[in-house]
Amino acid sequence: MIAPNPELRSIPRDVAFAGLLKEEIGFSEGTGGTADAVNGWFDSLMLQSGIQTAPSVWLGLCVLSGIASGGLFFVLTDRLVMSSVTAALGLLLPIVYALVLRSRRQAQIMQQLPLMSEEMARFARTGRNVEHAFMTLAADTPSPLGNELRVSARRIEMGMDVGSACRDLVSRTGVTTLTMFTAALSVNQETGGDLIQVLERLSTAIRDRLHFVARQRAATISSRLGSVMMITVPIIVIGFYVARDPQYLDKLFASGWGRSSFWTAVALQVVGSLIVFRILSRTSRF
Numbered sequence: 001m002i003a004p005n006p007e008l009r010s011i012p013r014d015v016a017f018a019g020l021l022k023e024e025i026g027f028s029e030g031t032g033g034t035a036d037a038v039n040g041w042f043d044s045l046m047l048q049s050g051i052q053t054a055p056s057v058w059l060g061l062c063v064l065s066g067i068a069s070g071g072l073f074f075v076l077t078d079r080l081v082m083s084s085v086t087a088a089l090g091l092l093l094p095i096v097y098a099l100v101l102r103s104r105r106q107a108q109i110m111q112q113l114p115l116m117s118e119e120m121a122r123f124a125r126t127g128r129n130v131e132h133a134f135m136t137l138a139a140d141t142p143s144p145l146g147n148e149l150r151v152s153a154r155r156i157e158m159g160m161d162v163g164s165a166c167r168d169l170v171s172r173t174g175v176t177t178l179t180m181f182t183a184a185l186s187v188n189q190e191t192g193g194d195l196i197q198v199l200e201r202l203s204t205a206i207r208d209r210l211h212f213v214a215r216q217r218a219a220t221i222s223s224r225l226g227s228v229m230m231i232t233v234p235i236i237v238i239g240f241y242v243a244r245d246p247q248y249l250d251k252l253f254a255s256g257w258g259r260s261s262f263w264t265a266v267a268l269q270v271v272g273s274l275i276v277f278r279i280l281s282r283t284s285r286f
Helices: 034-048 055-077 080-125 130-140 145-157 169-173 178-191 195-219 221-244 248-252 256-283
Strands: none
Touching (some): 034 055, 034 080, 034 169, 055 080, 080 130, 080 145, 080 178, 080 195, 130 145, 145 169, 169 178, 178 195, 195 221, 221 248, 248 256
């Protein structure tokens, strides 16, 4: 029986409750393929950004944002082509917002990890077992990391072991550094060992990793800004021409060569932007 924790609602530990977990709602079906990979990425984005809504609700918000943006632009300018482009940009606005939230949330979690490891080692040094120490840590840790730890703590109360309860911390946060923390708890539970020393070394390793990431970002800031300029300059240029000559796009689309050139440029811009964002996301991954 786990020692009672005044800050967490506790139920008697019973393996029979271990399967009574809320089913996650998402688009990914685990069938493989490009469509399922995109659905899985969207599900992970919703989970890791901390947005407390179902993926279907956020997707509906994307559609509404696109319709509102394109419709408003069409009412003001009566230009169908630019209205469709505006609608596409409006469709992406909620996704960009979720990406920003996820990036900020992951940065906050990384800043909390060293102190969390030290607190866990301190609780273990007082003689508490791993489960009680983890539940106390979950109650004392502030959000956003504390929210994820409390999900695992509730699973422990329902009968799951510490390793199984923490196994999906990485997928729920997107912070790969948590793999070391969950592995340390799982190995200690299965084979034993000096958990206090492991956690203290883990805290030092995380601090060193944070310093390395900071140095890496400082060294590559010019490359990242150059990539952002490559994406934004074409949009600024086309906006300048449209502002100077409102009939610019009408003249461009009057010929087949102009239409094909425009849509080819849009396709290449989208592909290039995806490649750049993928590279930037890999270099800033925790």
